[in-house]
Amino acid sequence: MASHLLFLVLISICSIALASDPSPLQDFCVADPNGPVQVNGFACKDPKLAQATDFFFSGLHLPGNTSNPVGSKVTPVNVAQIPGLNTLGISMARIDFAPWGVNPPHTHPRATEILTVVEGSLEVGFVTSNPDNRLITKLLQKGDVFVFPVNLVHFQRNAGYGNAVAIAALSSQNPGVITISNAVFGSNPAIANDLLAKSFQTDTKTIDWIQSKF
Numbered sequence: 001m002a003s004h005l006l007f008l009v010l011i012s013i014c015s016i017a018l019a020s021d022p023s024p025l026q027d028f029c030v031a032d033p034n035g036p037v038q039v040n041g042f043a044c045k046d047p048k049l050a051q052a053t054d055f056f057f058s059g060l061h062l063p064g065n066t067s068n069p070v071g072s073k074v075t076p077v078n079v080a081q082i083p084g085l086n087t088l089g090i091s092m093a094r095i096d097f098a099p100w101g102v103n104p105p106h107t108h109p110r111a112t113e114i115l116t117v118v119e120g121s122l123e124v125g126f127v128t129s130n131p132d133n134r135l136i137t138k139l140l141q142k143g144d145v146f147v148f149p150v151n152l153v154h155f156q157r158n159a160g161y162g163n164a165v166a167i168a169a170l171s172s173q174n175p176g177v178i179t180i181s182n183a184v185f186g187s188n189p190a191i192a193n194d195l196l197a198k199s200f201q202t203d204t205k206t207i208d209w210i211q212s213k214f
Ligand SMILES: *[C@@H]1O[C@H](CO)[C@@H](O)[C@H](O)[C@H]1NC(C)=O
Pocket: 065, 066, 067, 068
């Protein structure tokens, strides 16, 4: 009985460990972007050469430029900006929204996201996987916090006439982003328009028109 219990505990620990970025086996592993070794992340630079600047980023007080078709701008702060985040499984971002600006439906293949509204109000949501595809959505005000579970398609929209700002934390040093519209209609080379026409139950002219936007 006790061994069964131990087995179950081990299984649950294993599945949790396998579902996230690996835990570091040293204090830190400052990314060496020029390192020749290909690992799951970046190679470490010599820890004796680590500096405060390896763990530092400046500029998140600056609004992103939202003058674009969707009216939002993400300023990422991950291992690409802070090499000291390598192997630590955490990162963040600032998201700026023009009035009614949208952060279009997207997923983070490697991270759960927890988002805090610091200015304005946001309509947010995510969709559960097949077959339910249930939309879970909420209107957030300044100070509200919302979670987007790993991998699920989610979005935000500024629900107001002023600018909105959010700060997001993500459970990976390199969360990745797949914007659904870009991936499906803006791939390079393009996915065949008749394939997309059948997938979206429409005609190839409509697909050509959407593809021309991406
Ligand atoms: C914001 O982006 C737009 C479009 O790319 C550009 O025309 C404009 O100069 C930018 N504004 C600032 C303040 O950088």
